[in-house]
Amino acid sequence: MGKSGSPSTVPNTAATRSSPTATVRCRSRALRASTAASTDDRRSTERKVATDLNRRCRRVVSPVVHISTEATSMNPKPLDTSTEYWLWIGVAGMALSAAVMLFQARRSRTPFEEGQSVNQFFVLLIAFGTYLAMALGQGSLTADDGRQVFVSRYVTWAFTTPLLLLGLATTALGVPVTRRKPIVFGMLGADVIMILTGLVAALSPSGSAEKWTWYLVSSGAFLAVLYLLWSTLRTEAHVSGPDQARLYGRNLRFLTVIWLLYPVNFLLGNEGLRAYGGTETTAGYTLLDLISKAVYGFFAIAGVRRLVDAHGAPDDSLDAVARRAASDGMTS
Numbered sequence: 001m002g003k004s005g006s007p008s009t010v011p012n013t014a015a016t017r018s019s020p021t022a023t024v025r026c027r028s029r030a031l032r033a034s035t036a037a038s039t040d041d042r043r044s045t046e047r048k049v050a051t052d053l054n055r056r057c058r059r060v061v062s063p064v065v066h067i068s069t070e071a072t073s074m075n076p077k078p079l080d081t082s083t084e085y086w087l088w089i090g091v092a093g094m095a096l097s098a099a100v101m102l103f104q105a106r107r108s109r110t111p112f113e114e115g116q117s118v119n120q121f122f123v124l125l126i127a128f129g130t131y132l133a134m135a136l137g138q139g140s141l142t143a144d145d146g147r148q149v150f151v152s153r154y155v156t157w158a159f160t161t162p163l164l165l166l167g168l169a170t171t172a173l174g175v176p177v178t179r180r181k182p183i184v185f186g187m188l189g190a191d192v193i194m195i196l197t198g199l200v201a202a203l204s205p206s207g208s209a210e211k212w213t214w215y216l217v218s219s220g221a222f223l224a225v226l227y228l229l230w231s232t233l234r235t236e237a238h239v240s241g242p243d244q245a246r247l248y249g250r251n252l253r254f255l256t257v258i259w260l261l262y263p264v265n266f267l268l269g270n271e272g273l274r275a276y277g278g279t280e281t282t283a284g285y286t287l288l289d290l291i292s293k294a295v296y297g298f299f300a301i302a303g304v305r306r307l308v309d310a311h312g313a314p315d316d317s318l319d320a321v322a323r324r325a326a327s328d329g330m331t332s
Helices: 013-059 063-071 081-106 111-135 151-173 181-203 209-230 232-240 242-268 278-311 318-331
Strands: 140-143 148-150
Touching: 081 111, 081 278, 111 151, 111 278, 140 151, 148 151, 151 181, 151 209, 151 232, 151 242, 151 278, 181 209, 181 232, 181 242, 209 232, 209 242, 232 242, 242 278
Parallel strands: none
Antiparallel strands: 140 148
16 A cells, blocks of 8 residues: 555644643643642641640740749759758757747846847747748749749748837837837838848849849838938937937947848849859858847847846836936936
């Protein structure tokens, strides 16, 4: 057969011409489908991430609660040997001083002397209890940065510093302190504010603005206490009599010098700038507490006994002692 009888081998020109176009269209559709699928995958992934974040956010209640539950731990780390050593020194010093003060209170000759001795005894007894709790590893929190904050120490100050202030007030005003009751209660209130805001500052994160804000608030309350002690009550002590004013002045100078060192130890210790560690901070507070409670207690009672020896019979009240001292001053 000739060419006319052979099978046709002529290509389909229309199909050939349309093949590149179809390929381009197919690839374009595939690209769009792939892009859409990729977009859907991203959106699906984003939705999953957002859902997971929302689920996590629901677990966070508020910044304040977050600080109290995660920034601090109710299971404090064990005490190191050096810190525990200083705490046991505080326990022994407070216990021994409280026992001696109780014995001295039983030998008091006037109601004022007895009241001051009993007041100092309870200061030492409270300090003994809280130092014992700290030495046994209780009453502390572990902050978010690993610092150990002894809440028991602030509990000590919240009870003992008002008692010390009350002792100063009775020295200046006599018994009872009704002559300037608003001043006395205002001073005690400022003192409690000072302690509580100091505790908040200690628990705040290291270096945070919140820490230094509360530190300044606490320092401001401390300055208010000092102002009342050095102005109003000091004037009242002079009204009560020269000897009583001298006793008040000696006691006030003693406590003021010691109390001014507390914010310094906070500032430089592990609760503040962390210039030194927790053991050194504990040692500083222990020594300051022993001086401001034990040493000062015996110093103050010795002054009361000298006042009674000079101007009062064993059954005289402080008001009678003050009047006699004022009378002696006018006649001399």
